[in-house]
Amino acid sequence: MTKLHKKIVLTGACGNLGMEIRATLAALADTLVSVDISDAPATLLDNETFVQADCSKLDEVLPLMEGANIAVHFASIADERPFEDLLGPNFLSSYNVWEAGHRHGVQRVIYASSVHAVGMVENAAGADLDVDHAPDTFYGLAKCFTEDLGKLYWAKRGMESVHLRIFSCTKVPQNARALRTWLSFDDLRHLVDRSVTATTTGFTVVYGVSDNDRAPVNNDKAAFLGYKPKDNAENWADSLLASAAPADPSDRAQMCIGGPFATIPLGESGVAAIKAMAPAEQAATDDAKKLPSFLTKKGMNP
Incomplete structure (x- = not known):
């Protein structure tokens, strides 16, 4: 069977998300x-x-x-670090x-950008794809840099790119x-398949988020990619x-789409802040993984 492309290069292939998309590519x-900089799978x-x-x-x-x-x-x-640590990678x-x-x-080029390129935007803003960059960390700043890099190479060199602003990509919420x-x-x-197979893209940004009832962003302006998510964190x-x-409108970690990355000091781990969940909330997450079979059939990845 003839494949769409002769050769695709995947960097970061041994990372959590790279491992998930190898077969798709x-x-x-x-x-x-x-x-990858790590050993082979x-x-x-x-x-x-x-x-x-x-x-x-x-x-190299x-x-x-x-x-x-x-x-x-x-x-x-894939986390906040001091700027010097992020400069190379x-x-x-x-x-x-x-x-x-x-x-x-x-x-x-298909690029794993991030919500953290616009992490200081409030959930209530209803952000579309034209929202200004609003990074919440040096990590988010790197995503802004690469989005602008892609825009520059499209404008001056005709090189297409699709920048996936990935949100919380895990097996379950x-x-x-x-x-x-949540992004399942x-x-x-x-999303990766549609970004690769689209006939033309120019410079495109798209939010990597599932079909969540409460999603704070919309992808209407990237509809031409044909990305139609099916899973729903609800x-x-x-x-x-x-x-x-408890809801706290003075807490930017609750109010901004970057979550805890919006409040951590620059250079300090945002992943650590996310993992520092209250035991009761972690227990609820564990319980949520025990889904009834009808959700399994809907592709919810329990």
Whole structure:
């Protein structure tokens, strides 16, 4: 069977989300080249090869892009850190992927951006895709940089890109905030598939969020991608809200779409803040994973 592309390069292939999309990308290309600074996965797909490389070094990225049609750039430190720690993995790596891709004629880059590029926007703002950048951390600033980098390479070099502003991507919703922000693994794979298979994209931003009743953003202006998420965090609402923290409109972690990243000091881990959940809320999350079979059939990934 003829694949859509000859070669797709995936950076960050051994990360949590990279591992979830490898099979999706392999199904779209004759060859998938998976790249990570870590060791290779235990098992590779039939048409997958692995290269251990540091994306913060241009000379290691350049040969990867030779003959590639699509680059999917998921390599980064996926948390807030001091700026100096993020400079190579989160800023320079993006430049290297775009520049190496340009030199080798890559058609399009799919980038794992983040809600944290606009993390200081309030939930109540109803943000669409034209909302101004409002990073909540140095990590979010790196996402803004790469979105602007993609916009620049489209305007000056005709290189397409799709920037996925990924929200809370987990197997099941983990806390009350995720009722707004959850992205299921199935919907992530669907979003990546649509970003790769779209006939043309130019420079495009799209929110990586499932079909949640309480989603604080909308993707109307990226409808041409054909991304139609199916999963809905509302199926976990009763369990997650039962022990959620009281509503506090003075708490920016509750009011802003970046959640705890909106209140942590610059350079300090936001993931640690998210994990520091009250025991009762964590117990509710654990209970929420025990879903009835009818939800399993709806693709809820329990």
